[in-house]
Amino acid sequence: MRSAGELVVDRRVHGAEIARFRSHIVCGPMTSDCDIWTGAIGADGYGRFYLTRGGSGLCVRPHRYALAIGSGVVSAGVLGLHECDNPVCVKIASATDPHQHVVSGSQGDNMERMARMRRGGGRYAVRRFDSRGLRRERSVALREAVRHGWDADAVQAALLGDQPTLW
Template sequence: MVTSRPAVNAAERFWSKVVKGPAQGDCWLWAAAVGDDGYGRFTLNADGRTVAVRPHRFAFHLLHGSDLDAFGPLMHTCDVPICVHATADTFTHLVEGTSRSNMLDRLAKGRDANGSSFRWRGLARAQFAAGSVALRDEVRAHGWDRPLRVAALLAGVDPDAPTLF
């Protein structure tokens, strides 16, 4: 059992690495380490050990206060692997895997404004990771100040590629 003090510090450290989009339904993007699987890495000390966790799982843990391993696989409704938008309202981008049917239902009803990112699906691992890194690099350097570039990267499009006609 850890005291609350390190947990508070870990939470502060965690949120300092996150860039939130300006709209309520936007992604909250992890702007720090990304692994070669395309998911972020957040390191923290637990019981004297240093462990790396996926930031979206840590965000879900912060929201619900449960142990990191107390919940099952999480799914991104936005399909953006470095998104950590975990909230208790309908704007959340993270749901437990068992809630997939709920998520699909919500998508079908058009309540997810951010349904842009299905291009992420079916990508090879290297492309998937490169997409995460490009998005991470953009928000780390510029925050959400270049929204068109962020939108392109969220959609899995290289904003520097020439337009195809």
């Protein structure tokens, strides 16, 4: 994808767009649970949300869109970073616990965060998902796990990459 441009989400102007965005999200019951994007997923394992702005189509990352709902605007070059190490999570980290879920940051912050997780700071250290293929596989498994509502066992299995055989 192109480098991230400025993204504006105005609750009054973009109400229908926000409602469509929310229709693609399944939330877990605990604050530690991720809110999982169940819409389109790209080859890199990250979600895709398609908008029409000013008559032209636009594709954005759902977790960055979620940040824009919260703050009204995400500046060019500012990324959404996953402290939960789950590319399809769109839950914004709470002010009281910024070490969960999606936070905003620069590319430099992202490099620092990835190095920290490689040192063992990630929540899901059981199996690393550094490759695009594995990341997409997990994202698709998570989407499947919540297709009929939040299934805690299926979500945990998908996060750990421990999928039962699908018949």
